Amino acid sequence: MAKRELAGSRAILTGASSGIGVELARELARHGVRLVLAARRKEQLEQTAQEVAAAGSQAVAVMGDIADPDVRSRLVDTAQSTFGGLDLLINNAGMGLFGPFANSDPARLRQIMEVNFFAPVELIRIALPVLRNGRKPMIVNVSSVLGHFAVPNKSEYSASKFALHGFSDALRMELMSDGIDVLLVSPSTTTTEFFDKAEPDANRRPQRGMSPTRVARKTVAAIRQGKHEVIFSLPGNLAVWGDRIAPSSMSRLLARFGD
Ligand SMILES: NC(=O)c1ccc[n+]([C@@H]2O[C@H](COP(=O)([O-])OP(=O)(O)OC[C@H]3O[C@@H](n4cnc5c(N)ncnc54)[C@H](OP(=O)(O)O)[C@@H]3O)[C@@H](O)[C@H]2O)c1
Numbered sequence: 001m002a003k004r005e006l007a008g009s010r011a012i013l014t015g016a017s018s019g020i021g022v023e024l025a026r027e028l029a030r031h032g033v034r035l036v037l038a039a040r041r042k043e044q045l046e047q048t049a050q051e052v053a054a055a056g057s058q059a060v061a062v063m064g065d066i067a068d069p070d071v072r073s074r075l076v077d078t079a080q081s082t083f084g085g086l087d088l089l090i091n092n093a094g095m096g097l098f099g100p101f102a103n104s105d106p107a108r109l110r111q112i113m114e115v116n117f118f119a120p121v122e123l124i125r126i127a128l129p130v131l132r133n134g135r136k137p138m139i140v141n142v143s144s145v146l147g148h149f150a151v152p153n154k155s156e157y158s159a160s161k162f163a164l165h166g167f168s169d170a171l172r173m174e175l176m177s178d179g180i181d182v183l184l185v186s187p188s189t190t191t192t193e194f195f196d197k198a199e200p201d202a203n204r205r206p207q208r209g210m211s212p213t214r215v216a217r218k219t220v221a222a223i224r225q226g227k228h229e230v231i232f233s234l235p236g237n238l239a240v241w242g243d244r245i246a247p248s249s250m251s252r253l254l255a256r257f258g259d
Helices: 019-030 042-054 069-083 106-131 155-178 194-198 212-225 234-245 247-257
Strands: 010-014 034-039 059-063 088-091 138-142 181-186 229-231
Touching: 010 019, 010 069, 010 106, 019 034, 019 042, 019 212, 034 042, 034 069, 042 059, 059 069, 069 106, 088 106, 106 138, 106 155, 138 155, 138 212, 155 181, 181 212, 212 229, 229 234, 234 247
Parallel strands: 010 034, 010 088, 034 059, 088 138, 138 181, 181 229
Antiparallel strands: none
């Protein structure tokens, strides 16, 4: 039985122009969630908004870079002015830029941390006062299995997702007595356009992975059930637990095969 009834809920969903975000919008719309959608690409975002409307729910598109404080303020303001409040904040927008740390520059680290860590955390900060008045409020942070264990050539990305993981665990405890849930979502490799941008070498992009539809369905199920954490895929779970139980062996294994 669902702990959280989603029909009529009001949500902010970032990264709604492609991949997991589009599928989350579709799945949430199916459950009657009203959405404030965020991303930079206008056409794609408006397409998602139209699909939500076609599914019988409501969506407002807010275009802009999530690393911009004004864009984040607009998201919260829009939830209040359009839907009268906020019940769900889903921090899904994210990016990767892969390659050896020794060949990278400070700008790469800054950009990844801005989008994957500072933006969701600062969005949470300004959304919290509104969420406190929400119906069964929940914060959902889309991290990665690489926020549980690291692999070579994704050091900045792993660092950003480890940071989001640690932050989410602490926040969950802080907000428990306020009745605000915090869910950490950790997908494994998922077949989206993520790697087209993250991996400069086309030959190194993964050919297989989970479908974003499946990730979205399981995420929405976890939201409804009030879960604290969800790690997708058997290999993802095995790697997370292997790293917890035998970190040195896993490091040696991942140094050879993890890239
Ligand atoms: N695909 C995977 O294998 C995988 C695995 C584990 C975790 N994840 C995580 O899942 C989440 C969704 O990724 P995805 O696979 O769906 O990738 P995706 O298809 O590339 O989608 C990323 C989304 O984030 C948005 N975004 C990126 N940078 C932004 C910025 N600066 N401002 C506003 N929006 C921004 C993009 O929109 P615009 O470009 O239009 O702005 C897009 O909607 C990310 O947090 C990612 O780290 C993905």
